[in-house]
Amino acid sequence: MGTFHGITSLVLLALAMLVGLIGVALEARTAALVYTLVLGIAFLVIFAAYCAKCPGRTKACGHLLPGLVAQYLPVRRQTPYHTIDLALTALALAAMVFYPQFWLWQHPALLALFWLLISGAVIQIVLRVCRRCQNPHCPMKKGTMGIRSWRADTP
């Protein structure tokens, strides 16, 4: 359970969130507190709406932590995701990434670092983590299978 790329991509995401939080806190303390709350809620929403339905959460979560947390959430049937599950997950991810942008624009170095960390995590996940993922219903997995077959076909 847990792979090198799964865990390090999560670390990169956490660092990006920390950079975002610093950028917000430099400009507005209250907004930074709200962002902390947004992050906590967003992680819980993702764990409950997405990870709790993942068949790989108990033994094969490449990211380790989400699978561990999801084991303590109410058990959900491992059927394909409902639109509401996907919408909540997308909304939570969007809130985590886009909330700090207004304040980060005022600190170009932090803005660049934020997106560098996010890009590193996404590249790792798409190229390495999805390959071993045990979640047959994940739309990302279906998408990355296309990328992998394209890479395999590339001379």
Ligand code: SF4
């Ligand atoms: S493999 Fe993905 S969907 Fe499944 S528990 Fe881990 S992070 Fe969540």
